[in-house]
Amino acid sequence: MTDTAAAEVAALSEDHRTSTGISNEKLAMWLFLGSECLLFGGLISTYMFNKGRIGPDDIGPDDVFDIPFTSVSSFVLLMSSLTMVFAVSSIAKGDLRRNRIWLAATAALGATFVAGQVYEFTAFYSEGLGFTTNLFGSSFYALTGFHGAHVTIGIIMLMSLFVMSVRGNLSRERAETVEIIGLYWHFVDVVWIVIFTIVYLFPQ
Template sequence: MSTITEAPGSHAGVDPVHPPTSTGLTNEKVAMWAFLGSECLLFGALISTYLLFKGQSLPGTIRPKDVFDIPYTSVSSFVLLMSSLTMVLALAAIQRGDHRLTRIWLLTTALLGASFVAGQCYEFTVFVREGMNLRVNLFSSSFFVLTGFHGAHVTIGVLMLLSLHNLSMRGKLPSSKAETVELVGLYWHFVDVVWIVIFTLIYLIP
């Protein structure tokens, strides 16, 4: 990190808006990694809360195995995971300079993400119909808040993807801005990874 790559004193030809950085990475990328590091602790604390309260709900109240529909959630998890693939394809497309494909893959990623969120809304509705709302017991509170936080993150990601798509439509997302897509991609993959953890710890492990 401490190596200085640029020749000293050669500032004449340097882009004034984006001068070279000490690490060679752009500021935006370092910032995104720092932010994701912070997010790890956010989800870490939420997941810990869920696990701590697991099995502590009062007897006779609703339990995870009463409501969880593993096949259904598996499908929506698969949808979310596939969106990571299309995200990678979108980045590859814009790096090649193929703006039509970039838009297609961005939109596909956003649609897959939106399908996941819609699936989560449906799941929540079913749970509530089955008598599990926020305040029933410890399980319901910690389940809804944890997965709800994740859903909010996916929603924000979808909004960012749609914004990118919109920018690209208006010709404002040239290949020189491919890193913007990469940064949104980093966020998107992070949110996916978090879901893998949540799905395994909360749904799959009894």
């Protein structure tokens, strides 16, 4: 690697225009994600506080959860984190074609997860668990619904990146934009691991 190339890479990974060396955009995303921790913290606490507050004959977690199905959709979402990593590394190398492939793959995996959630919600609803049925229903749909909305926004951002790339507006110099959206995507995945563990796997 020549000196110029090395300097170029250094310039891409570190922002010398700021006091911390982290670009404003990336710092803002980290701060936003810090704030999001408290948002999901509040929703998860609400769920844990409320899930047992149902009558003995009420429809509850044990009546509706399909652990194998949700495990598969969780696996799909986790795989999307892997493809997101490939998307970030490919654009950092300047490989725009692969970057597009991985962006599309990440969005597709995310969409599969959301589709699974829609299916799950429909199935639960037909089994008699609505948003207004009881405290478990309200808390469950609020928590997983907020998460699903976050995944959906992530998919929209990934698709926007994809369209930008097709139009020739996503070059190597904008690698950090992909990285920042990647941060959001990984965060949403990590939150799902917590939700999946607490909501589905903990003994009810």
